[in-house]
Amino acid sequence: MVTAVSSKRESTLDFFPLTVEFQEKFYATGKIPGGYFKREGRPTNNATLTARLLDRPVRPLFPEGYRFETQIVATVLSYDGTFPVSTLATIGASAALHISDIPFNGPTCGVQIARAGGQFILNPSNQQLEASDMDVIVAGTPNGILMVEGELKFVSEAVALDALKAATESFKPVFAAIEELRKLTGSKAKRPFTPYKVDEAFDKEVRAFLTPKINAALRIRVKQERYAAADAAKKEADEKFVKTVTDKDTAALRKKDLGMIVENLKYEVARAMILDDKVRIDGRDMKTVRAISNEVGLLPRAHGSGVFTRGETQVLGTVTLGTGDDEQMIDSLMGMEKRKFLLHYNFPPFSVGETGRMGGQSRREIGHGNLAERALKPILPDFEKFPYTIRVVSEVLESNGSSSMGTVCSGILALLDAGVPIKGNVAGIAMGLIKEGDKFAVLSDILGDEDHLGDMDFKVAGTREGITALQMDLKIDSVSLEVMETALAQAKEGRLHIISEMEKVISKPRGEISQYAPRIETIKIKPEKVREVIGSGGKVIKGIIEQTGVKIDIEDDGTINIASADPEMTKKAIAIINQIIAEAEVGKVYKGKVVRLMDFGAFVEIMPGTQGLVHISELSNERVRQVSDVVNEGDDIDVKVLDIDRAGRIKLSHKAALPQ
Template identity: 50%
Template sequence: DTVEKVNQLARDKVRTAVSGTTDRDERKARLAGIRDETMAALAEAISAGEVDAGDVDDALDSLHKEAVRRHILDESVRPDGRDPHTVRPIQVQVGNIPRVHGSGLFMRGETHVLTIATLGTPGDAQRLYTLQPEEEKRYIHHYNFPPYSTGEAYPMRGPKRREIGHGALAERALQPVIPDEFPYTLRLVSEAVSSNGSTSMGSVCGSTLALMDAGVPIDAPVSGIAMGLVQDQDSGDYVVLSDIQGVEDHLGDMDFKVAGSGHGITALQMDLKIKGLDFEILRIALEQARQGRLHILEKMLAVLPEAREELSPFAPRILTVSVDPEKIGKIIGPGGKTVRALQERYEVKIDIDDDGSVFISGLNGLAAEEARREIESLTEEVEIGKIYTGQVVRVEAYGAFVNLLPGVDGLVHISQLADYRVNNVEEIANVGDELTTMVIDIDPAGKIRLSRQAVLEGWSAEEARDRDRGGRRGGGGRERERGGRGGNRERDRSMRNGGRPRR
């Protein structure tokens, strides 16, 4: 009885309200007015208990749903006046927030999403403690749906299930295009500043814009679109809708989110309100989604065709060095002393992976470069035939010890100090002097033989070894034979340290 009374009072009015305007707020106002009129007409029955006010509201909602669905099925006209294939007007802006590393504002109809990108160091990655093989996550997307986006006001506490799900979907959509070799940790935050449906796909588009604005070299830009369905369960007639808005999501039969690049789909999510879906409907929905995604991409790329070549001046600069994993300890030092000293000296952050990848990050690119050079020198291998310039750290009668790399010294025998006969080592080298020498040999014990004469004469390492009189006699053995026993022991101790890393 209640349904019949409401139908007689309001059916034609609701149909007129739905078809008579394309403005959401005006339609809401008209429907609210119809409700008030219906409640006033049934006031006596409600007061007498003959009619329940809740049943009246339910009947009005059913009329609204029927009017919207019939208008779409019969006329192919949607509540905002669009046909089933048309995407709402799109506007795109980037770089609106200059202090952040990257930002993108994506506006599709009344749905506006602002995404901000932040570039962090590898050490900022999220640690994962799960049963999955992945131990960390370096691309993170958070989605916020504040109450003001729909004109509401309620307390904002922790993220809700819907926000977590939408954030995960948008994160999955961009994950395939994030370059593996890009060393930064990426955190994106999408804020729905205005909502009329499909904010999750708006956050996909906003994320793409923010990443490109930040200078992240993504493999391909990604866009997203939400597809809908209105199907008459009795006749089987149906209409597939592109880019659904809030009322179509609420009153329709399907919310099918499709995200992808020009090369293909990267993420899908479907919510159905009917028992099943015909394969032909799915095929049509995917094809309409492809056309819609490409249209949206075209609008986005018209504003920012590709990722910016330079990172934001406020983003950290990261340099990458690959070292022998066995030498990681040299960078870290006892108790982390060495790596802490490097970070303090150059004002950088250093992250070291077990595979030997070293990431140096800092706002000052020159300081990061200096830190990189020092790390390379800490782990560099001395090469035979290579020329080094180093400081003389010790002088003996048989030659001079020169520091080649941090903690690594080599011996220049007196016979290799010059291109003429040298009677006294100190004629050429004193402690603190810089000498340019060539590494001509490294014995099995790790002792390094150097030659200054090879540099002056332009010899190869082989030629220098042939002329190294000290080397033919065992690397300083001649000098040990000249002295007494006490002198021999002292020189033996000196030679044991020569060429090995100093501790």
Template identity: 50%
Template sequence: EGDQTLENYIRDRASGQIKKILSQFEFTKPERDAALDVVKDEIATTITELPEEDPIRVAATANSKALGNTFKDITKYFMRRQIIEDNVRVDGRKLDEVRPVSCLVDVLPKRVHGSGLFNRGLTQVLSTCTLGTPGDAQNLNDDMQLDQHKRYLHHYNFPPFSVGETKPMRAPGRREIGHGALAERALLPVLPSKEQFPYVIRIVSEVLSSNGSTSMGSVCGSTLALMDAGVPIIKPVSGAAMGLIKEGDEVRVLTDIQGIEDFLGDMDFKVAGTDTGITALQMDMKISGLSLEVIAQAVHQAKSARLHILEKMLACINTPRTETSPYAPRLLTIKIDSDMIGLVIGPGGKTIKSITEETGAKIDIEDDGIVTISAVDENKAKRARNIIQGMTRKLHEGDVYAGRITRIIPIGAFVEFLPGKEGMIHISQLADYRVGKVEDEVAVGDEVIIKVREIDNKGRINLTRLGIHPDQAAAAREAAAVNR
């Protein structure tokens, strides 16, 4: 009886003021929240001023949550009645109207390779895109399927300041992980294949301000960031969150719900997709069961919202950039015979380490012989590619190359004619006349034109300087200049 008396007391004093505040369409979320808090605080103050033996004060003291819960129920009732009866929402929007949308790209220094800022009402998400090498892929060896790698990573952060709160910043929680997974699923279908775009892609969506549907905001912001980074996505993706108010047989589907409509409504139905199809769906329900007609209406209404948002995004950037950031790694991909992988790696990784040290490039080799070479400086990547191509190139007798003398022994001179490939010119093959000493004809560091004379059964390469046509020599010099 005391609780009912307290509830009646709160309703009598709060209902009119709450209804009035909810009809002030010009209020922003902070202004509306502040006005409601003032009403609640005033009622709390009047209760504390009642005599101690007053049943209302006794009931409020016995149940500290009674005031807050009743106040929430009244707010929920009038918000829902306003939508059902007047088809108007607390911010004055129509049921199918999207909040104002604005977009920006290239808002951060290019060190992050790409960035996009998406703003819809008071929801604001900053997404950054960073491109990595194949070796940066996430290793998913935590289940029964071994040797699985993830080349697209989407991380979502929801800091306390985005909702005006202060609390410790700890590891991502269930909410952050779930929203990040939803945004990731929404974008996966439009990402380029590994063969087309060998980079590992990491997106981080930072929620700067939240008032509903930050997960769909991160989808939109991340699409902008991907295009800003030069990722050739198949199509841009946008998303919207649909809400529901159901009172008896009266049903209203809401487009682009804000925080209060999610908190006091019956559904949060997130829909993401391109202009031709849906890529991801997620539904949170607070009531039991929905008819197919209502779901169909929500999906149809969401399409109009998505296309409206997509139009705003494309006005900011309509196609992916044709070039990646100068700070993104430069990737070169070549294919070698799988039986040559051991040769490139070398005993204990000695050969591949030496190539890395010499060129500064990072090298990733897959089991099928695909070699991906990455470096911020494209020339370093090309140098590493030339070394590996030289090591794995199959030689044929009669091939002509330009090389450099690396060392001299009494019976001949060694020549490096391809990166990592060395052969020997016997003293008898240095000239078409008798040579007394090797040093009389060549010195270490000399550039020479040589021809592959023989590859013996041990794989040793014997070279000669004899029988080379001038045109062959000119072509060899030109090829060497290109490969340097």
């Protein structure tokens, strides 16, 4: 179920107050939520990411200047676990807006596309996604693509473009269904909306004064100096055109108008510089990537660290290696999920020279972290070969454009520094677009201002072999496949350049992991022996951990991962486990402990949990009248294995182990 509500009272905010919520109801899958309260709480990361997928395609299609509080709420009422619900929610949001009276230039459509065996699959099941080399969500209007989000496994630009084409061709039936729904609901007329316009005379006068000053400010290459020059120009205009107005209401209106004029001038001047003068704000051409520098091994106690700097964007990446105990457990609609790879992205306010609230994660941080995580996932080693839980943390130290792609690059540097045997080196780049009519320019490695004043933010990450993650957002109605093809080709060129720069510092994983990281040894035992290693109520395994201080993870298939920073303790734990699972060998002599006396012989434990019988006739070379004449409970004696029958019963001899 998706609902859309828009207030009829205009807000005083200077931006469009749109909020989108995605609610996961556990009753939809017949489950009771975990935790103490047994009810749904704050949105999960997955719910937040899905809400962003709903928000991004519809936001650009509201009228410019629309300032009425609007809220879209998607609620999962029933879910069979077969197909992902995100695309259904995307279509539902579009339909709810399209049939309402809310001003909205829709409809939009969202589709998920995968590829298996060289064939594209539209809206795949979760099972089909597991066998696919891509998982991409594409949204658009009847005019073209509007949003892209997804992960890929080293897919070429040509295949990615073919996937986008296939996705857009599938939109038509959905648009027809939404239009039919609108007719069935009465084709409600949209609310009249007229955007606010600045007084023409005031606009003309202020523009004549400010245009040369804003033009000069936008050609300053250092971000903070550029901002200071633009602010100084605005302050001059305020002194000249606003503070001279005596009427308070008129002065307040003029102040608002001045802010709009300044933003409009920045928008127009920056775009004209690119389209007409062929020069960008910082003086680069359309394809040049800013200067790059890289460092690794900065933090002595972190298991891996790297700093990636590109222009005025700088990101510190760290890697921590953990054991199975460190896996993240998530109670989701799909059931309990385990995550062995975590990427956390932090964007503190000081990174953009501002103050602000610290603590907690914003939706933006969750979204950017998810994009970087998707970019790095395909190159991680198989868990069977490298049985670690891996956590990458991104600390954005300075930001002026695409800190999420900086996170990808710093993450790779940190992984290499940590000695993680990754499958390839990944870099990411953010592409921009300036489009006026038929004229357009695709920009490589965009600045923050180019993102703000441009029409597209298109992030592409991948290795030399292919793409691993895509994300695109537009501020205009849609973009053609021609533009997408140009952007993908230009992004590949920039990505390869960035990888080359990174590899000048470190190109392969270090030969060994950090001395402070746990060493994990993996051994394999027979599945039927797992019970013996664990023991009743976990008694045996707890004893091993107490003796050695190691961490032990046991899988049902008999795989045992033993982790410790002390190699000697790891060896000791392995030796204990080998003793527990050891099986008696016929003809071998063991030192055992007498555990029970019977009239016909003595039971001797030759290894933990393994006992055999020494018949009274096998206790001595002499005739024995009573078992207790030779041995007593608790005695340590040497015994030889004579035979093991089909039932696993062990026949022992003490006299055969005695010196001849």
